[in-house]
Amino acid sequence: MGAPKQKWTSEEEAALKAGVTKYGAGKWSTILKDPEFSILLYSRSNVDLKDKWRNMNVAANGWGSRSRVRVTPKSNQQIVKDDDKALITVSQSDTEIVDAQPLAVSNGTPENASSKKSIPRLDNLILEAITNLKEPRGSSRAAIAIYIEERYLAPENLEKLLAATLKLLTENGKLIKVKHQFRIAPPSTHTDVNKGSSPLILEGKQKNSPKVEKNEIKILSKSQIDAELEKMKGMTAQEAAAAAAQAVAEAEAAIAEAEEAAREAEKAEAEAEEAQLFAEAAMKALKCRTVCT
DNA sequence: TTAGGGTTACAG
């Protein structure tokens, strides 16, 4: 594996994959014209995209014989070999993954006309909920969920997202969890690593993990990612940022789910990671754009 | 503009 000149970053790869999944392989110019993709691939030309895609396909094709073992958490190559319209969703055996959504390119008919406005970041929603609830001992997850559900149009998987986000916020030190009650952590500026005191070691890293809440594991599917990307098209920076934030939350939730399940989630893991990579990169890029134009 | 072939640069 060479690491020669300007090696492609994981973010760029994820963006390329997302673009190909959306527009199809070969529409390099189209992908590059998309604002959200061009942000990430600003330093790449259409030829670069083509070459990279070729390399990735060749790499994936060469390993046809040996059974693919584990996908190392970096630069996962996926088996998207379909052209454009087919969009083969990985058919997993036990847990059905859903949709073979046609997604006939909604150029003329934006289906998101009925979308629920721009969704703020779940992080901020949680903080807002806790703040407004003003419960001295902190708010429980259920209370937060109810607050969000009443004030906003929440997705069905809110529970999952909320659990994952709460966990993350707690781990990052932005929230303090005491007896199932979440409080807003004291301002530690940034670098969540609280230096000295506050031994939250007994945070209960793995308390009762192996308990899948619902047998139904709904992991992000390619089509869902596509749907998000489709929505991101033609959005303003703020809206796109919000969408990207949600994508991050969903990806993280998917990863957490995959890790907890730890079963045969190879595919899901790869997809979730890919989604996370792209979402993170999108957010980063958008942030940079708003700041440094 | 894209697909394909060729060249360069680096890792093993």
Add this chain to the structure above:
DNA sequence: CTGTAACCCTAA
């Protein structure tokens, strides 16, 4: 030296 990945050139 060989394989791979980014880069480069050119025909369609």
